[in-house]
Amino acid sequence: MSLSREELECIDLYFHPESVAVVGASANPFKFGYQVVRNLINLKYPGKIYPINPKASEIQGFKAFPSVLDVPNSINVVVMAVPSHVIPNIMRDCERKGVKNVVILASGFDEAGPEGQAYQREVLEVAKRGGIRIVGPNTTGMLNPSFGFTSTFVPLDTVKAGDISFISQTGMFAGMMMEWIVSGQEFGFRKVAGLGNKCDVADHEILYYLAQDEGTKVILIHAEGIKDGFKFFEALKSVTKTKPVVVLKAGRSKAGARAASSHSASLAGDDQIFDAALKQSGAVRAESLEDLVDLGKVFCYLPLPLGDGTSCISLSGGAGVMAADALERNGLSLEELSDETLSVIKDKSPVWAIPSNPLDIEPLTEIVGFVDAYTLGLNTLLSDNKVDSCIVQHGTIFRSEDEIRFVLEARERYPHKPIAVCIIGFKDIYDELFVLYERNKIPVYPTVERAAKALGALNRRRQYLAEL
Amino acid sequence: MSLSREELECIDLYFHPESVAVVGASANPFKFGYQVVRNLINLKYPGKIYPINPKASEIQGFKAFPSVLDVPNSINVVVMAVPSHVIPNIMRDCERKGVKNVVILASGFDEAGPEGQAYQREVLEVAKRGGIRIVGPNTTGMLNPSFGFTSTFVPLDTVKAGDISFISQTGMFAGMMMEWIVSGQEFGFRKVAGLGNKCDVADHEILYYLAQDEGTKVILIHAEGIKDGFKFFEALKSVTKTKPVVVLKAGRSKAGARAASSHSASLAGDDQIFDAALKQSGAVRAESLEDLVDLGKVFCYLPLPLGDGTSCISLSGGAGVMAADALERNGLSLEELSDETLSVIKDKSPVWAIPSNPLDIEPLTEIVGFVDAYTLGLNTLLSDNKVDSCIVQHGTIFRSEDEIRFVLEARERYPHKPIAVCIIGFKDIYDELFVLYERNKIPVYPTVERAAKALGALNRRRQYLAEL
Numbered sequence: 054m055s056l057s058r059e060e061l062e063c064i065d066l067y068f069h070p071e072s073v074a075v076v077g078a079s080a081n082p083f084k085f086g087y088q089v090v091r092n093l094i095n096l097k098y099p100g101k102i103y104p105i106n107p108k109a110s111e112i113q114g115f116k117a118f119p120s121v122l123d124v125p126n127s128i129n130v131v132v133m134a135v136p137s138h139v140i141p142n143i144m145r146d147c148e149r150k151g152v153k154n155v156v157i158l159a160s161g162f163d164e165a166g167p168e169g170q171a172y173q174r175e176v177l178e179v180a181k182r183g184g185i186r187i188v189g190p191n192t193t194g195m196l197n198p199s200f201g202f203t204s205t206f207v208p209l210d211t212v213k214a215g216d217i218s219f220i221s222q223t224g225m226f227a228g229m230m231m232e233w234i235v236s237g238q239e240f241g242f243r244k245v246a247g248l249g250n251k252c253d254v255a256d257h258e259i260l261y262y263l264a265q266d267e268g269t270k271v272i273l274i275h276a277e278g279i280k281d282g283f284k285f286f287e288a289l290k291s292v293t294k295t296k297p298v299v300v301l302k303a304g305r306s307k308a309g310a311r312a313a314s315s316h317s318a319s320l321a322g323d324d325q326i327f328d329a330a331l332k333q334s335g336a337v338r339a340e341s342l343e344d345l346v347d348l349g350k351v352f353c354y355l356p357l358p359l360g361d362g363t364s365c366i367s368l369s370g371g372a373g374v375m376a377a378d379a380l381e382r383n384g385l386s387l388e389e390l391s392d393e394t395l396s397v398i399k400d401k402s403p404v405w406a407i408p409s410n411p412l413d414i415e416p417l418t419e420i421v422g423f424v425d426a427y428t429l430g431l432n433t434l435l436s437d438n439k440v441d442s443c444i445v446q447h448g449t450i451f452r453s454e455d456e457i458r459f460v461l462e463a464r465e466r467y468p469h470k471p472i473a474v475c476i477i478g479f480k481d482i483y484d485e486l487f488v489l490y491e492r493n494k495i496p497v498y499p500t501v502e503r504a505a506k507a508l509g510a511l512n513r514r515r516q517y518l519a520e521l
Numbered sequence: 522m523s524l525s526r527e528e529l530e531c532i533d534l535y536f537h538p539e540s541v542a543v544v545g546a547s548a549n550p551f552k553f554g555y556q557v558v559r560n561l562i563n564l565k566y567p568g569k570i571y572p573i574n575p576k577a578s579e580i581q582g583f584k585a586f587p588s589v590l591d592v593p594n595s596i597n598v599v600v601m602a603v604p605s606h607v608i609p610n611i612m613r614d615c616e617r618k619g620v621k622n623v624v625i626l627a628s629g630f631d632e633a634g635p636e637g638q639a640y641q642r643e644v645l646e647v648a649k650r651g652g653i654r655i656v657g658p659n660t661t662g663m664l665n666p667s668f669g670f671t672s673t674f675v676p677l678d679t680v681k682a683g684d685i686s687f688i689s690q691t692g693m694f695a696g697m698m699m700e701w702i703v704s705g706q707e708f709g710f711r712k713v714a715g716l717g718n719k720c721d722v723a724d725h726e727i728l729y730y731l732a733q734d735e736g737t738k739v740i741l742i743h744a745e746g747i748k749d750g751f752k753f754f755e756a757l758k759s760v761t762k763t764k765p766v767v768v769l770k771a772g773r774s775k776a777g778a779r780a781a782s783s784h785s786a787s788l789a790g791d792d793q794i795f796d797a798a799l800k801q802s803g804a805v806r807a808e809s810l811e812d813l814v815d816l817g818k819v820f821c822y823l824p825l826p827l828g829d830g831t832s833c834i835s836l837s838g839g840a841g842v843m844a845a846d847a848l849e850r851n852g853l854s855l856e857e858l859s860d861e862t863l864s865v866i867k868d869k870s871p872v873w874a875i876p877s878n879p880l881d882i883e884p885l886t887e888i889v890g891f892v893d894a895y896t897l898g899l900n901t902l903l904s905d906n907k908v909d910s911c912i913v914q915h916g917t918i919f920r921s922e923d924e925i926r927f928v929l930e931a932r933e934r935y936p937h938k939p940i941a942v943c944i945i946g947f948k949d950i951y952d953e954l955f956v957l958y959e960r961n962k963i964p965v966y967p968t969v970e971r972a973a974k975a976l977g978a979l980n981r982r983r984q985y986l987a988e989l
Contacts, residue, residue: 222839232917233948309842315877341843341968341971370632371745372697375777378773378774405628448696479700
């Protein structure tokens with residue numbers, strides 16, 4: 054059961070508000086309320102900004118108001134950048150003002166003992182009475198780069214708009230991880246929802262919303278706890294039929310679950326049950342932040358393969374052995390190639406070379422050079438119908454866009470065969486090649502294990518969809 | 522049973538030759554024989570260099586000789602940078618010249634069908650007759666940065682000398698991996714032995730040699746196959762009693778083993794048996810290149826902890842939850858801290874803060890700022906006797922040497938408590954902080970899972986040594 058049209062529209066308002074009030078907006082750069090306004094300016098938010106601060110008449114160029122009740126127009130979203138103890142009062146103001154969407158950034162609620170729990174109860178009572186939806190508390194809230202809206206207090210200059218949407222529980226993920234991604238990755242974000250303690254708006258609602266959001270190609274989730282497991286897995290099962298979902302679930306261990314409860318008041322639950330339900334739902338489980346991004350990227354960039362068959366081309370037999378291990382461990386199969394395929398390589402290689410799968414292209418490079426050897430090798434591998442996907446592994450021998458063009462050309466010739474790249478070599482050249490490849494939606498990994506895991510995830514999704 | 526004094530001296534000659542002849546030395550930068558001479562010049566090799574090339578009188582500034590027989594002085598090591606089919610003849614020259622140590626770089630031997638196998642038989646016959654030891658074939662051979670010697674054809678400008686020694690099977694690891702390490706890591710190499718097909722000199726000999734090599738603090742091994750498993754595990758069992766050994770064993774899967782046989786003529790063997798024997802021997806198994814370096818570094822930089830107890834300090838509850846999961850998964854234990862410990866933090870934090878283990882330091886930062894909060898937090902954690910090790914997790918909020926000094930100072934105060942750092946944030950700042958920390962032998966990891974795995978490996982080594 055998905056959401057009603059009204060429910061979807063309410064979630065959509067969180068990503069496309071025409072007006073936003075920032076309670077606790079400030080001219081002091083060390084305050085969260087400063088940064089929220091700053092971020093809206095940085096992202097070129099096209100709507101109305103109403104700073105709320107009883108002690109200021111103007112903040113960062115915008116007329117400030119003592120309370121939301123003093124704002125002359127209607128307000129789509131209220132972002133509360135003030136401590137927990139004042140929030141019940143602000144909620145009552147929002148009720149009187151007729152606000153329907155709020156984001157509460159502060160911590161100090163259910164996770165913070167009896168006092169915090171009392172605040173949360175009060176806030177929820179007002180919300181129920183006033184028909185107000187709440188994102189948070191204890192989070193960074195929403196981000197929609199293509200519209201220029203955010204509620205986050207984590208300093209952001211620009212955030213690339215893209216195809217990957219992200220539901221996260223904690224500020225860390227909308228903060229540190231966002232910084233890591235904007236500075237080190239080429240993909241962009243479609244929509245980010247930081248849900249925090251999830252006292253109201255929950256994962257499954259955002260999932261249904263993103264399922265019908267055309268620009269969202271892949272959904273990543275970080276969660277410590279899920280408030281309503283039944284609704285969550287029901288949503289997941291429905292959404293994974295059309296879009297890949299990758300889940301990083303923290304609070305797996307005893308110590309982790311204890312920490313989750315004191316952090317986001319989450320009941321982490323039994324991890325074995327969660328894991329089993331996740332598998333059934335067709336979602337993919339990530340083991341770390343890195344893994345979440347590795348898998349998110351591969352679903353975003355590459356097509357699903359047509360079968361289990363795989364291959365690797367490398368300049369080193371040793372690298373090929375490691376690739377074979379990793380690919381097989383991830384459920385892919387390195388079949389012996391046809392004599393026709395092998396003879397294309399063998400005919401041009403030194404007499405002593407014995408090409409096989411994985412393909413060590415080094416002998417051929419001694420005759421025709423690096424670029425021609427890789428070009429012939431990759432095209433020949435992909436021409437074999439036992440090869441449904443391929444890892445291209447090379448060192449920092451290639452250093453320019455020209456030299457790696459063979460990968461893009463091979464992809465054009467074989468658009469249904471996903472290609473992942475693994476580069477090991479000089480750090481600065483790796484960094485440059487990474488950008489050149491990823492800008493063209495070819496995923497690059499620093500180890501063959503990570504490349505193989507990504508291709509394996511594509512193949513398992515193919516199998517999952519085939520069995521539906 | 523270790524090696525005899527003569528055997529050790531013979532291995533030592535491979536790392537400290539007073540003279541080296543490079544057969545196939547060349548003025549053509551595209552030839553392996555060019556690069557070997559070039560590398561010796563780059564590394565400032567202090568011994569005599571004799572280029573062997575019948576078509577040249579001088580190569581890269583050194584007088585060239587038609588054959589090793591024409592060299593007027595004795596030769597400690599002969600590096601053969603020529604194709605396999607001419608090597609039996611060169612070996613006969615070496616026999617007549619009285620050479621005792623050779624390195625064969627070329628492939629095209631046992632891994633390359635009947636013809637190659639015939640070459641290898643012939644080479645071994647001559648070696649036996651002449652009492653010649655062989656490293657290789659099909660490899661890059663030796664590297665000793667502190668002495669300035671190498672036999673490798675992989676272009677090297679400089680290689681930092683350091684504490685980590687490395688036994689590898691294939692050129693890839695002395696090539697691509699070396700480039701990755703010299704350009705992206707701060708640690709240096711003590712000695713590197715690339716053994717290739719291991720037709721003669723084998724892993725266990727280098728292991729015994731490195732065990733008694735004072736400058737070697739940690740030994741890393743990459744192997745596709747082990748020629749004499751009994752001797753290998755016997756050596757391993759003996760060496761791990763004094764030095765940590767980390768093993769990356771490739772050729773684990775069916776496809777990987779097949780590839781290993783065609784690559785380095787290795788019998789990869791049953792991986793389950795290998796794995797069990799490795800555990801018994803006290804060595805640590807790495808799962809990838811990244812893992813090999815992660816673990817090598819941690820053994821090189823940090824002391825073993827005194828117990829299982831661990832902790833994490835972070836600016837985000839979410840990061841703490843992930844840390845707790847990862848630490849527990851790696852056999853470490855997050856105990857509840859004493860009231861005395863917790864009250865030190867609580868007394869300075871906002872009233873709503875409830876410090877615990879893992880420690881979310883964010884509340885305290887709101888009162889005393891980032892640096893003071895982390896300083897107090899880390900020192901307080903380490904003062905608790907239930908904390909034997911700690912992960913310091915932070916974003917790119919810290920940007921200078923000054924700001925991260927608290928980690929170094931805490932290490933000085935608690936020298937028996939290993940500290941690993943995990944940073945997630947802006948890429949360029951990560952790169953800078955990485956250098957600042959690692960230069961001071963504090964290991965930095967981009968995910969908390971990798972940091973936790975490293976601390977877990979230290980603790981397992983402590984347990985292993987305690988049970989001896």
